[in-house]
Amino acid sequence: xxxxxxxxxxxxxxxxxxxxxxxxxxxxxxxxxxxxxxxxxxxxxxxxxxxxxxxxxxxxxxxxxxxxxxxxxxxxxxxxxxxxxxxxxxxxxxxxxxxxxxxxxxxxxxxxxxxxxxxxxxxxxxxxxxxxxxxxxxxxxxxxxxxxxxxxxxxxxxxxxxxxxxxxxxxxxxxxxxxxxxxxxxxxxxxxxxxxxxxxxxxxxx
Numbered sequence: 001x002x003x004x005x006x007x008x009x010x011x012x013x014x015x016x017x018x019x020x021x022x023x024x025x026x027x028x029x030x031x032x033x034x035x036x037x038x039x040x041x042x043x044x045x046x047x048x049x050x051x052x053x054x055x056x057x058x059x060x061x062x063x064x065x066x067x068x069x070x071x072x073x074x075x076x077x078x079x080x081x082x083x084x085x086x087x088x089x090x091x092x093x094x095x096x097x098x099x100x101x102x103x104x105x106x107x108x109x110x111x112x113x114x115x116x117x118x119x120x121x122x123x124x125x126x127x128x129x130x131x132x133x134x135x136x137x138x139x140x141x142x143x144x145x146x147x148x149x150x151x152x153x154x155x156x157x158x159x160x161x162x163x164x165x166x167x168x169x170x171x172x173x174x175x176x177x178x179x180x181x182x183x184x185x186x187x188x189x190x191x192x193x194x195x196x197x198x199x200x201x202x203x204x205x206x
Contacts, residue, residue: 008168009055011175012048015182019044022186025193026131030086036078043071069116070104076123083130096123117159124154135188138195146188153181 023037050064077100081093103119128151135143160174 004051004055004171005168006052006055008171008175009048009052011179012051013045015175015178016041016044016048018179018182018186022182022189025186025189030082032078032082036075036082039071039075039078043068043075046071066113069113069120070107073100073103073116073120073123076120076127080123080126080130083127121155125151128154131188131192135192135195138192140191140195143188143191143195146184146191150181150185150188153177153184157181 020037020041023033023040026033046064046067050061053059053061053064077096081096099119099122103115106115107113128147132144132147132151135141135147157174157178160170160177163170
């Protein structure tokens with residue numbers, strides 16, 4: 001088991017907080033959005049908590065470590081479903097539920113996180129594409145670029161986080177990329193909220 005520096009473990013909570021802030025800033029009415037947000041944040045928080053316990057010479061609570069991708073997979077799947085419903089896109093829930101269940105079952109049978117990781121990347125791609133489209137429709141090119149940066153960061157993070165050997169330098173790179181990506185997401189979410197509020201305020205004033 002890797003001997004994590006305390007500074008590395010503490011920093012791992014920063015992207016989790018940025019993710020929570022970004023989702024909180026998103027203005028969506030579908031009731032599944034906050035549920036998805038809780039699951040996504042819980043996945044990151046569980047992994048960061050495990051790392052901090054290990055850094056403090058505590059026990060190796062493996063279920064906290066292994067909870068990351070299952071929670072992310074479920075959370076982002078729900079987010080895709082909610083965003084699609086808000087955009088009034090057709091589609092049966094089974095289109096998302098079936099591959100999610102298959103990925104989670106495969107991870108459980110294989111005792112490996114990569115099936116859940118693969119589906120998480122697919123779900124993140126769907127959510128990112130819809131958020132990016134919303135920013136483009138709001139004529140916010142910077143916000144769209146930031147959502148694109150966040151999406152690119154997720155493509156890098158999945159394979160790095162799933163590696164069996166997690167050296168300290170690799171984890172500093174991983175966490176730095178994650179912090180940058182989640183900061184971009186939080187700022188893009190804030191910009192999208194501001195962009196959608198302006199027309200609503202103009203209509204109310206009229």
